[in-house]
Amino acid sequence: MPSANRDIDPRRKPRQVRAELTRDRILTAAAHVFSEHGYAAGTTNRIAERARVSIGSLYQYFPNKDAVLAELMVRHIDRGAWTHADRLDLSPGTLESVVRVLVRDAIDNHRDDPRLLRIMIEEGQLSAELRETITRHGERRVAQVRDVFARHPDVDVRDLDTAVDLVVFTVELNTHRLAAFQQPAAMGTFENELVDMVTRYLRGPSA
Amino acid sequence: MPSANRDIDPRRKPRQVRAELTRDRILTAAAHVFSEHGYAAGTTNRIAERARVSIGSLYQYFPNKDAVLAELMVRHIDRGAWTHADRLDLSPGTLESVVRVLVRDAIDNHRDDPRLLRIMIEEGQLSAELRETITRHGERRVAQVRDVFARHPDVDVRDLDTAVDLVVFTVELNTHRLAAFQQPAAMGTFENELVDMVTRYLRGPSA
């Protein structure tokens, strides 16, 4: 495989609408292809083919394959799907309602495509910088949730850090699975049960 | 890529101990390589190299790359790691102890290598037959758990099916993550919290 990660190579920057459009089609196609085939098996030719664009065009906008995935990740982050958990702070309601916001937030985050999300994070060599950003986002989220739980009077757990960890990832992972497999119909029921489980856990031994 | 999935091609079947040994070394190496590099980037040459075996030997025992991953999966299943949940039936103790068995079981299942497990399931084209087997295992497990919960007097949930689904996967996924990232030290604490969360959920609104 040819050398990836050459010096930052902005390639041509789109100046016409047409170009922007092509770029978009490439990225959309890439999202589908990576999601379906995984990173390694999602070949650039397949992406170009799916985008109905010649392979040359793809390389006019992206210096290499990694850059395509990276751009996808950047877009995902920029879309802000990852932490509009600001709502969390503003919801001083019952513990259950807080948890529900958390769950809804996770669902929003996974609305795009959970498979792709995993691939973006686990496969493909993202730049250290980008990884940093992602990690930071995750940590900020955990910290935010920790804060809210710490403040809430109904929360009663042995170790707050462990609890937050458990809760955040339980919500995250279940949502992930849910988005991937289930049909939207079962969503409602599932959301309720998930919220219930987490809430009861946080409330502690309500003896 | 050459045609995979040709007619069942048993290749040479080992007749000497030496051969069996080579086969094992190949599989062990494959497990490591796939786990480290993913399926697509885990090349057969790398596997052979790591096994200290010539590439030719690899293809003497496996018709193609997919077959190596498939065999790995078969071994995983055969090892019976997936459902010695027989213990479940035999543990008529408290709800908490039942849940704990469930968690321990999941941990055992992931003892081998969680990365590999994911790769085996999500990447690589397993035969329809093998996929069937895996699905069946999963379903059987869920059914088994459902049964135990249905019988247990302390379980109080709205919808048993949904609850079992939620519980099984929550345990599964958290264990997965735990095995992958955390050091064994934090394991104990985490196990307790997980057990707690699930138990409280199953006990229902203990008003």
Place this chain on the structure above:
DNA sequence: CAGTATTATGAGCTTTTGCTCAGTTCCTGG
């Protein structure tokens, strides 16, 4: 120990895949 069967080797063939570049088509400003 000779003869045969089994196992192991690795150079290299074939296909796949990331990517280039010379040439064509399209768009826009003057």
Place this chain on the structure above:
DNA sequence: CCAGGAACTGAGCAAAAGCTCATAATACTG
């Protein structure tokens, strides 16, 4: 309307990866 830049094309190159096969080494058998 046309010149020149921007965008697009796709045949094909180089590297990588899957896999073969002629040959060598090793183990078993009588």
